[in-house]
Amino acid sequence: MTDDASIPLLEAQNVTKAFGEVKALAGASLRLGPGELVGLVGADGAGKTSLIRALVGLIEVDGGTVRVDGRSWKETGPSGREALGYMPQQYSLYPDLSVDENLTFFASLFGLKRKVFEERREKLLGMAQLQSARDRPAGALSGGMYKKLAVACALLHRPRALVLDEPTNGVDPVSRRELWVLLYEFVADGMGVLLATPYMDEAARCGRVVLLAQGKVLAEGEPATLVAALAHPVIELDVPSHERSRVVSSLEEHRGVLSVTPAGQHLRAVLRREHADDVRRSLRGVRVRDARPDFEDLYLALVDRPQAGGAS
Numbered sequence: 001m002t003d004d005a006s007i008p009l010l011e012a013q014n015v016t017k018a019f020g021e022v023k024a025l026a027g028a029s030l031r032l033g034p035g036e037l038v039g040l041v042g043a044d045g046a047g048k049t050s051l052i053r054a055l056v057g058l059i060e061v062d063g064g065t066v067r068v069d070g071r072s073w074k075e076t077g078p079s080g081r082e083a084l085g086y087m088p089q090q091y092s093l094y095p096d097l098s099v100d101e102n103l104t105f106f107a108s109l110f111g112l113k114r115k116v117f118e119e120r121r122e123k124l125l126g127m128a129q130l131q132s133a134r135d136r137p138a139g140a141l142s143g144g145m146y147k148k149l150a151v152a153c154a155l156l157h158r159p160r161a162l163v164l165d166e167p168t169n170g171v172d173p174v175s176r177r178e179l180w181v182l183l184y185e186f187v188a189d190g191m192g193v194l195l196a197t198p199y200m201d202e203a204a205r206c207g208r209v210v211l212l213a214q215g216k217v218l219a220e221g222e223p224a225t226l227v228a229a230l231a232h233p234v235i236e237l238d239v240p241s242h243e244r245s246r247v248v249s250s251l252e253e254h255r256g257v258l259s260v261t262p263a264g265q266h267l268r269a270v271l272r273r274e275h276a277d278d279v280r281r282s283l284r285g286v287r288v289r290d291a292r293p294d295f296e297d298l299y300l301a302l303v304d305r306p307q308a309g310g311a312s
């Protein structure tokens, strides 16, 4: 890999990919630079895995271009992979091998010299807080420890870019936080990290997000900037539980409502700006207050009724 910071580590431009009749990617673009933490956000089936697979050279695209460090996969050949650490959604470690043995196995795939490997192993075990579990079979680790070991294996060869497909799926909140602390450390060291996530709170923690729906990018930018640009008001409603389903149905049918979601004891709704007064009038008898928009509001406003737009 070159050290030219102006060249993205990974870049997809107008990528299309169909599986039979299904258009998984319909002109998606994304770039990842050094020291960036980019979140690829979208619902199930939005095309996140397909875009990631295209970026890491596992599937050939039908149209558009994919570049790793400024070169196509054809140009780099397998050497392009050395630049990347990749953790797919179903990451397979060897369940009967211990933590140490799994690391040893993956190090051998990358042809690491013994001394180099031993140094990196200790550092990674320390970062992932797995030292005390090093002799435990991978199959006996908790979900979070397993994921951290998988990340450690993906980092053994010191990639400049790390690509993670839904890394915190099925991970408890404490391990999730530990994983995030690790990711921030990598990014602070100059690594580019691309992570696919269906979780809005995780998306909001990324430096930049790319919102994907039906294989297309709906919006891209810094989460706080995107939220600030949401042109539609958000309200919270106090609705007694026996009234909830009726109020939800009537809101969902209203053309002025972009999304309705339960929020603890309340309901939360994003209103189309031009119909906001109309919606409020229709809620006579319900206690309504203005709410501060968050990333989930933005996402739902864009994805639920994408024709409405919302963030520029």
Ligand SMILES: Nc1ncnc2c1ncn2[C@@H]1O[C@H](COP(=O)(O)OP(=O)(O)OP(=O)(O)O)[C@@H](O)[C@H]1O
Binding pocket: 019, 020, 022, 023, 024, 042, 043, 044, 045, 046, 047, 048, 049, 050, 051, 198
């Ligand atoms: N190998 C494949 N063969 C057929 N269809 C596929 C294949 N891979 C993906 N698809 C389809 O392409 C679309 C996008 O799938 P993809 O896995 O990229 O989405 P995703 O956003 O990663 O979803 P998830 O979070 O559920 O993994 C889906 O409709 C999916 O069924």
